[in-house]
Amino acid sequence: MNPDEEKEPIPGSAKRMLDALSEDLDPQTLVRLRQARRRALESPKGKIPWLIPAAGFAMATALIAIFLWQAEPKSNETFFAMEDLDLLATAESLDFYGDLEFYSWLEEREGAG
Amino acid sequence: MSSTDRSQALDLFLSGVERRAFCIAHITTRDRDEALDLVQDAMLKLVQNYRSRGEAEWKPLFYRILQRRIQDWRRRTWVRNRWRVWYDKATGEDEGEREDPIERAADPAGANPADQVSNKRGVKALQGELQKLPFRQRQAFLLRAWEDLSVDETARTMGCSTGSVKTHYSRAVHVLRERLKGYKP
Numbered sequence: 001m002n003p004d005e006e007k008e009p010i011p012g013s014a015k016r017m018l019d020a021l022s023e024d025l026d027p028q029t030l031v032r033l034r035q036a037r038r039r040a041l042e043s044p045k046g047k048i049p050w051l052i053p054a055a056g057f058a059m060a061t062a063l064i065a066i067f068l069w070q071a072e073p074k075s076n077e078t079f080f081a082m083e084d085l086d087l088l089a090t091a092e093s094l095d096f097y098g099d100l101e102f103y104s105w106l107e108e109r110e111g112a113g
Numbered sequence: 114m115s116s117t118d119r120s121q122a123l124d125l126f127l128s129g130v131e132r133r134a135f136c137i138a139h140i141t142t143r144d145r146d147e148a149l150d151l152v153q154d155a156m157l158k159l160v161q162n163y164r165s166r167g168e169a170e171w172k173p174l175f176y177r178i179l180q181r182r183i184q185d186w187r188r189r190t191w192v193r194n195r196w197r198v199w200y201d202k203a204t205g206e207d208e209g210e211r212e213d214p215i216e217r218a219a220d221p222a223g224a225n226p227a228d229q230v231s232n233k234r235g236v237k238a239l240q241g242e243l244q245k246l247p248f249r250q251r252q253a254f255l256l257r258a259w260e261d262l263s264v265d266e267t268a269r270t271m272g273c274s275t276g277s278v279k280t281h282y283s284r285a286v287h288v289l290r291e292r293l294k295g296y297k298p
Contacts, residue, residue, distance in 0.1 A: 018236075019259075021236045022136045025135065029135065033135055036156055037124065041123060041160055043157055043161055
């Protein structure tokens with residue numbers, strides 16, 4: 001194909017016919033094209049879409065951290081668990097522990113006396 | 114160039130290409146809403162990512178984005194149609210009841226393009242013949258013949274070699290010349 005043929009590809013010039021096609025768009029389509037252009041021009045600058053997954057990742061990390069922190073056993077709970085274990089393992093009768101307050105009071109009185 | 118000047122320049126550029134971009138998308142999708150969505154996506158992408166580029170780069174960049182959007186649309190449509198065919202077979206639905214939207218679309222070219230004499234019908238004839246072209250040939254033809262992109266720019270836009278562009282374009286021209294040779298504008 002020679003260059004002239006390339007420039008005038010079909011009879012009647014496709015370019016002219018296609019221009020006519022684009023000039024003949026209905027008003028509603030033209031309005032929507034204008035709206036699309038406005039939206040594009042008013043869109044935030046920069047690569048905002050990258051921020052969305054980054055923010056999501058940060059939020060997920062924070063939630064996981066909060067969950068783990070909440071699920072972690074408290075130190076005093078550990079202390080009470082050890083205390084319970086000690087209570088069960090001791091040779092003293094359980095009645096002794098029931099009267100513990102009484103023995104404490106008695107000890108204080110004897111100390112004072 | 115200040116931000117305001119750049120916005121005005123972009124506005125001017127987009128207003129200059131939006132009609133043709135819509136027509137290019139519409140020739141492939143045959144659906145106004147789909148075509149408008151594709152054009153808007155391309156505009157958004159250009160403004161968000163390439164507004165700081167030189168004005169001379171906007172045109173090839175814009176058409177490159179648009180062509181990719183159109184390609185993505187074709188892939189999605191293909192997958193959707195495949196899924197629909199599988200679903201119809203699985204559910205035993207009569208395929209005859211569901212028509213292919215491409216087949217169902219009205220043929221804007223009419224009976225025989227060569228017999229069309231009015232300009233409007235000639236335009237429709239060309240539109241119809243373009244729709245019948247293979248996608249790559251149509252791309253090459255529209256970008257070269259209508260958008261006046263160079264062979265290099267067209268190759269970058271289409272993501273192929275310059276040799277492929279020449280081949281696709283040459284075949285498209287040959288087919289269109291044959292099919293529209295009786296048309297007198």
